[in-house]
Structures are given as C-alpha cells and as structure tokens.
Amino acid sequence: MKPWVRPTARVVVLDPAGRVLLFGSRLTDPAVPPGDVLFWYTPGGGVEDGESLRQAAVRELAEEVGLVVAPDDLEGPVWLRRHVGPFGGMQIDSRETFFVLRDVVHEVAPQALTELELLGDEPHRWWSLAEIDAAEESFAPADLAEAIRELLHGPWTGPPRIVA
Numbered sequence: 769m770k771p772w773v774r775p776t777a778r779v780v781v782l783d784p785a786g787r788v789l790l791f792g793s794r795l796t797d798p799a800v801p802p803g804d805v806l807f808w809y810t811p812g813g814g815v816e817d818g819e820s821l822r823q824a825a826v827r828e829l830a831e832e833v834g835l836v837v838a839p840d841d842l843e844g845p846v847w848l849r850r851h852v853g854p855f856g857g858m859q860i861d862s863r864e865t866f867f868v869l870r871d872v873v874h875e876v877a878p879q880a881l882t883e884l885e886l887l888g889d890e891p892h893r894w895w896s897l898a899e900i901d902a903a904e905e906s907f908a909p910a911d912l913a914e915a916i917r918e919l920l921h922g923p924w925t926g927p928p929r930i931v932a
Contacts, residue, residue, distance in 0.1 A: 771859035778812030834877035
C-alpha cells in the first residue's frame, strides 16, 4: 500500500523560562479507545489546500492551543522530520516542518479541535529541558532534548536541522 504523504506544520512553543508546550498522544487508531500516553509532541498538524507551512502552523496554534499569532511571529523553519507509520488502517508519510515561537505566556484553551483530537482527549503540559532529559516517556522528535537545547541559545539563524 502506498503511503499518504501528509505535509505538516508544527510549532515549538517556548515560555519565558524555556519550557516547551507538548501534547500527549493517546490514540493509536480511531477505532480503538485512547489508552495511556504513548509519546509527547509539539502542537501542529496537516497543511490544508492553499495554505503555506507558516499559515498552517498559525492555524493549528489557534485551533489546538487557542493562541493567535501572525505568521511572521514564527521563527524558522528550525527542524525537519519525516515519520512513516500506520494510523487508522493507512500508512502515513508525515513530512513535518517545525517553527519556534518564543516567550509565550498562555493558558491552553483549544478553539477548534477536530473530531479525532476530541476522541484522543490528549493531555498537555509545559516541560522543562531537565524534565525531558529525566523522563522515561517518549517524545517526537525522539531527540527533542538535544534539539531544544540548540533552540534555547537564541534566534535560529541557520538552515533547518533534520531531527529524528
């Protein structure tokens, strides 16, 4: 079966203390009730027809986090990631582009979750670098701690980094 190629835009949301906002994925398949958190990931999602990556990232932040920002507020792209795997009986080839948004002080208040996001009932929390380093949980990208460490040094000026 040929995978569905899905371009996605994600945002590394950092608060003034350098903590990152992550959501806990609990859903392996829409036909299976959500279980324990499988891994933690940044807000974001699929790019819709006619959207740029930045526009998609901004839309996803508004929908999932309730955070309204302008496309120019995003720094980057800072990371690129490719993940191929099954979901809902399909192979999905997710092509992820990550941006960063710094110094955010915001209470998560989703505005427009999809049916799938509502079904997943995903928790969220702000993670410090030390907590990520010490955690036994899984993260996407897998090298999140190392990648965030680089972001904490200031504005991103180079090309996007490939993350796992």
